[in-house]
Amino acid sequence: ETxxxxxxxxxxxxxxxxxxxxxxxxxxxxxxxxxxxxxxxLLKIMFSYNNKQLIVNETVPRRFSPQSSDxxxxxxxxxxxxxxxxxxxxxxxSFTGVGxxxxxxxxxxxxxx
Amino acid sequence: xxxxxxVWSTASRQExxxxxxxxxxxxxxxxxxxxxYKHLLSGEMVFLIRQxxxxxxxxxxxxxxxxxxxxxxxxxxxxxxxxxxxSGKYFCxxxxxxxxxxxxxxxxxxxxxxTVTP
Numbered sequence: 373e374t375x376x377x378x379x380x381x382x383x384x385x386x387x388x389x390x391x392x393x394x395x396x397x398x399x400x401x402x403x404x405x406x407x408x409x410x411x412x413x414l415l416k417i418m419f420s421y422n423n424k425q426l427i428v429n430e431t432v433p434r435r436f437s438p439q440s441s442d443x444x445x446x447x448x449x450x451x452x453x454x455x456x457x458x459x460x461x462x463x464x465x466s467f468t469g470v471g472x473x474x475x476x477x478x479x480x481x482x483x484x485x
Numbered sequence: 486x487x488x489x490x491x492v493w494s495t496a497s498r499q500e501x502x503x504x505x506x507x508x509x510x511x512x513x514x515x516x517x518x519x520x521x522y523k524h525l526l527s528g529e530m531v532f533l534i535r536q537x538x539x540x541x542x543x544x545x546x547x548x549x550x551x552x553x554x555x556x557x558x559x560x561x562x563x564x565x566x567x568x569x570x571x572s573g574k575y576f577c578x579x580x581x582x583x584x585x586x587x588x589x590x591x592x593x594x595x596x597x598x599x600t601v602t603p
Contacts, residue, residue: 407530409591415522415530415531415532416530417530460591462591474524474574474576474593474596475593475595476591476592476593478591478592479591
């Protein structure tokens with residue numbers, strides 16, 4: 373049963389547009405993540421965030437930014453999309469701590485034309 | 486009901502031993518893919534190995550191999566010659582098209598935390 377909800381699941385847009393993906397978790401977790409799945413199926417961490425700390429992967433372009441209103445929500449905003457941003461973006465959540473289970477959303481597929 | 490089930494939440498072995506991690510799944514699709522990932526402390530999810538539903542080949546990548554039992558909807562990851570660096574959380578994931586065929590989704594199991602002691 374899904375407890376990490378992502379919207380939209382699929383989005384097609386043009387280069388230069390702004391895109392936002394929303395993520396909400398109902399598990400009471402205190403840490404949320406955004407991953408980008410590339411063409412090789414590798415999941416690259418983009419951000420992890422709890423109510424105390426935002427950790428940004430330094431390889432993430434500055435046009436990407438996380439937005440959080442509370443610990444149950446972590447949205448991903450892309451200011452001006454580029455063709456290489458086409459990918460699946462996965463949101464996840466967990467309790468803070470090593471080895472805690474990650475719960476993933478179903479993914480948001482972005483196609484930039 | 487959960488779509489991807491990893492029964493064991495934790496496992497421990499000694500260096501040099503072999504480990505089998507089990508995963509069962511549910512799908513009504515004919516074509517799907519199964520993945521094994523390793524979750525690193527950095528947050529990175531490292532792709533280990535993939536099994537396509539239509540393939541009968543025994544997939545292997547270095548010390549990783551899988552046992553795919555399609556009729557049982559089961560896939561096991563085998564890690565040989567374990568090293569302490571293999572310690573981490575291992576996730577099984579099911580990739581399948583959605584019912585409309587317009588998109589796909591990736592469903593993860595809850596993971597198995599492996600500890601390898603020297």
